[in-house]
Amino acid sequence: MKCKRCTARAEVQLRAHNVAFCRPCYLFFFRRQVERTIAAHRMLAPTERVLVAVSGGKDSLALWDVLVELGYDTAGLYVGLGIGDYSDASRVKVEAFAGARGLPLRIVTLEDEAGGLAVPSVAGATRRPPCSAYGTMKRHYYDAAALEGGFDVLATGHNLDDEAARLLGNVLRWQTDYLARQRPVLQPSHPKFVRKVKPLFLLGEYETAVYAFMRGIDYVVEECPNAVGATQLVYKDALDRLEHASPGTKLGFVKEFARKAQATFASAEPPDARACAGCGMPSYGELCSFCNLVREVETKRARAAARVSA
C-alpha cells in the first residue's frame, strides 16, 4: 500500500478515513487534524497559556506533544491518584516526558492533599465507584491549578473512542442534561473557571497510539486497574464492532452529534454560582461537590474511629 500524500510505502492505514500514510506524512496528517479541530471549534488562540492535563497515557502525552509542536505555550498538570503501582508508573512517565523536553510540569498528589484523599481510600470510605470519586476530585484540582497558575484554558486528551463511548452511554439512557454538556469546548460558567477543550476528540485511540509510537513517546500502556468491567468498556466494545462492520461509524457519530444534534439538547445557562464555603471555588450549593466529598470522607472516618475506640 502507498502513502496517499507522497506515494512512498505506507506504514499506517486508517480505515475510517480510507487512507494510508508513510511515517512523515502520518505525523503531518495527525498534526493537521488537531490544528483543524482547534480552528473549527475555536479551542485555542495563539497567545493563550494552555494547561494540559496529563495522565501518563498515550492520549494526553500525544496531545501535549502536538500542542508544543504547534507552538502553543503549555504546561503539564499531573494529578496523582494514589492507586498504588499504577500511579507511581504514570508519574514516572510524565516526569520523564516533561524532563526530556524541558517542559514545565505541575504535580498534585491526592494523598498529600486535604488529609490523604487518595482515590482508593475515598472510594472505600464513601462506597462510591472509584471513577466517580476520581472525577469529582480531578475536576477540582484541574480548576484550582488553572486558576492558581493564571492559565487561559485547560486541554484534556479525550479521544474519539472516549467521546463515542460516552455519547453512546448518554444516548442509550437519553440523559438529555449530559447530552447538553457533551461538547468539545466548554466555556467557563464563572470567572474563576477556565475554558476546557478536547483537541483530540475526532482522533481515535489507534491514531493517537500510532502518533505516540512514531514520536517515540514512552507512555503507560496498562489500563487503570479500576477500569476492568467498567460499563464504558462495554460501550467501546459495541462501538468497535459497529466500526468494524462500517468504518467511520465512530467519527460520524461524534462529529455529526457536535454538528447537528448537540444544540437541540443545549438547555438554558446554568444558575449563577457562588463561592464554596470550603475552598472558595465557584459552587451551586453551600459547598462545592469536592468539599462535599471531603466532608463525607471526614465524617465517615470520624464515625469509624469512634466505633473502634468505643
Next chain:
Amino acid sequence: MKCKRCTARAEVQLRAHNVAFCRPCYLFFFRRQVERTIAAHRMLAPTERVLVAVSGGKDSLALWDVLVELGYDTAGLYVGLGIGDYSDASRVKVEAFAGARGLPLRIVTLEDEAGGLAVPSVAGATRRPPCSAYGTMKRHYYDAAALEGGFDVLATGHNLDDEAARLLGNVLRWQTDYLARQRPVLQPSHPKFVRKVKPLFLLGEYETAVYAFMRGIDYVVEECPNAVGATQLVYKDALDRLEHASPGTKLGFVKEFARKAQATFASAEPPDARACAGCGMPSYGELCSFCNLVREVETKRARAAARVSA
C-alpha cells in the same frame, strides 16, 4: 423459579423486566403490556376499525391475535412480495391463521399489480436494495388498502428490537429528520392517509416469540432471505450485547427516546400534499414515490427491451 403473579412454577423469565411468569400469567402480562401501550399513546379508540399489516412472522400475527383478544374490530392485510418460496410460505401461514379464526383478510400480490412489480425484479431493474424498493411499495399498498376499506388506523407488528435497531442506526448518523418521525403513533398528514400505530414497540422479539408459541400461532420462522448481511442485523447484534451486559438497555433506549428526546427532534409539520398524477394518493411532488418507482422500472425495462431488439 416462581411466577411473580401466582407463585406457580414459572415458564418464562424476562431479564429486562426482572420477572418470571407461568403460562397463563405471561399471556395476561403480555396483553396488559399491549393494552397499556395503546392507552398511554392513544393508539386506538374502542370503536375504530383497525387494519393489521401481517407478514406471516411472529410479531404481526401475535399483534393481530392480541388485538382480537382485546376486542378490536380488525382485518388483516397481507402484501405478497414475490420473493419465491419465502413469500409462498408466508402467505400460507397468514391464510391459515385468518381462516382458523374466521378473520377477514385482504391480500395484495405485487406480481399481479401494475405490471409485475415483485420485489426481486424491481430491485434488479432499479439497482435499489430490495428492502428499499419493498418499503416504498409496501407503504403505498398499506395506504391504498386502508383508504379503500374505510379503516381508521393501520397497525404494524414492529417490536422493541426493530425499534431499538432503527433508533441506533438513526442516532449513529444523527439523522435528525428520521428521528423526528420515529414515533409509535404517526398521525395522518393528509385526509387520505390513516393513523399508523406500533402497539408492540415496547415488547421484545423474545417476548412476542414466547406469546406466539404459547398461543399456538404457526408462523414463518425463517428471516427474509434479503435480510442476510443487512446493517439492521449489525445494530441488533450490538444491542443484544449491550442488553446482555445490562438487561433493560433496549427498553430504556426506546422508551426514554419516546418520552424525553423525540420531541426535541420533531420539526415543523410536513408541507401540504397534493394528489399524485399517477395514483391519486397524497404526494409531495408531481408523482408519489411509489409511482416514481413504477415509472423508473418501466423506463428501464423499455430501454432493456430496445437494446435486446436492436
